[in-house]
Amino acid sequence: MxxxxxxxxxxxxxxxxxxxxxxxxxxxxxxxxxxxxxxxxxxxxxxxxxxxxxxxxxxxxxxxxxxxxxxxxxxxxxxxxxxxxxxxxxxxxxxxxxxxxxxxxxxxxxxxxxxxxxxxxxxxxxxxxxRQDDLLESAFRQRQSAQPGACPDPALFLERFAKGFDFENRLQPWRTVFGDEAITLRLxxxxxxxxxxxxxxxxxxxxxxxxxxxxxxxxPSLTAAGTRKVMEAALTSPETALRLAQELRGVDTEGDNSPFYDAPTRQTIMERYRASNQRIAEQFLDEEAAALFLKA
CATH class of the missing domain: 3.40.50 (Rossmann fold)
Incomplete structure (x- = not known):
């Protein structure tokens, strides 16, 4: 044989x-x-x-x-x-x-x-x-938790790491080597x-x-208010901020809990990835998942 x-x-x-x-x-x-x-x-x-x-x-x-x-x-x-x-x-x-x-x-x-x-x-x-609008919000807070003081500007964070959130780009090497039939995308x-x-x-x-x-x-991520407290602490002591982040992760925190990316910015984020998201949704997602992923 x-x-x-x-x-x-x-x-x-x-x-x-x-x-x-x-x-x-x-x-x-x-x-x-x-x-x-x-x-x-x-x-x-x-x-x-x-x-x-x-x-x-x-x-x-x-x-x-x-x-x-x-x-x-x-x-x-x-x-x-x-x-x-x-x-x-x-x-x-x-x-x-x-x-x-x-x-x-x-x-x-x-x-x-x-x-x-x-x-x-x-x-x-x-x-x-x-969805990148949710993912970037969570990723920004996670960065402040893991590395207090590193890239504390949400707009700069978006520009610096935008490529990493392009799922079509992330998938391309896998599609080239393995083919689409070997890949499962889950929303x-x-x-x-x-x-x-x-x-x-x-x-x-x-x-x-x-x-x-x-x-x-x-x-768990920090709440928006918790993230702001960590960012404030990082201005004077990154070590203190890191300890504070560990204490506050997953804990509801009082204060300013507005998101770092507001509604207009979230729309801009999704527009940025609209074309590539559309292509991978058509290839890998069913109708229900695609609608949720692409919803304006």
Whole structure:
């Protein structure tokens, strides 16, 4: 019997070697990624009906160590690690998941290296997206929480990081290497995924319900008022601001809770991405999700 070929690389897998279905969860940040990563780590440990490799996990349970953010290509050590994981997954009979927000910023060269490292396996890509007007508001607050004093101007933050929120741009390397049929886009919106993003990805992976599952680790943002308090503290002491941010994350805070991006700015944000959003909605979203994503 001849070996069969991976459609993305053309490399053959020898007779006797197995194939795993491997999901690459590529982000986007602030779409429940921390909850997914913690829940999959627990499910892999306790239920063993999914493989969520321990190798390469950060303290947040993301596989950042497997997928370094810097550079246009992965180094030999990283590629070797990915190949070793690929070999170990050859005999598994349950889905496997690798998750890192770094992946949605990967270059085409890096995506090609991933494809080759896992050649012969059934690779799928899942990407959660969120309307940019909501996402930028959440991301700005998160930046003030994680790095007090860094880019405290909302307008400058938008201009500096605008490219990172263009989902079509983020997807292009994956589309080029894997093809659209390997990619699943999910809109991070309660109408689409419900109140639990973990349950959504569990359904996608074909995992049975787990009623006893504990609530996943969350990565809460500061309220707008809390963010303003942290930003004020950062003017005199970034260290004090960082401690304050840890205390206030996920806590309702009194004060000015108006958003940093007001309604006209939010409209401008969505107009900025309108054309690219329209294209990926037509390709990857159903009618209901597309309407919510593109709503003016």
């Amino acid at each position: 001849q070996g069969w070929r991976s459609p993305s690389t053309g490399r053959s897998r020898r007779k006797g070697q197995g194939m795993a279905r491997i999901w690459l969860h590529i982000g986007h940040g602030k779409t429940g990624t921390s909850s997914i990563q913690w829940a999959m780590a627990e499910r892999s440990r306790l239920r063993r009906d999914v493989i969520y490799p321990a190798r390469g996990r950060s303290n947040q349970m993301a596989h950042h160590g497997l997928f370094p953010l810097k550079g246009e290509a992965y180094g030999p050590e990283t590629v070797q690690t990915l190949r070793q994981i690929s070999e170990r997954l050859a005999s598994v009979t349950v889905p496997a998941l690798l998750s890192s927000e770094h992946l949605c910023h990967a270059s085409e060269r890096k995506v090609t290296q991933i494809s080759k490292a896992f050649a012969g396996h059934d690779l799928r890509v899942v990407y959660y997206i969120r 991070y919106h309660p109408t689409i995924i419900g109140s639990d993003v973990v349950a959504d990805i569990e359904r996608l992976l074909g995992l049975p319900d787990w009623p006893e599952r504990t609530a996943g680790q969350k990565n």
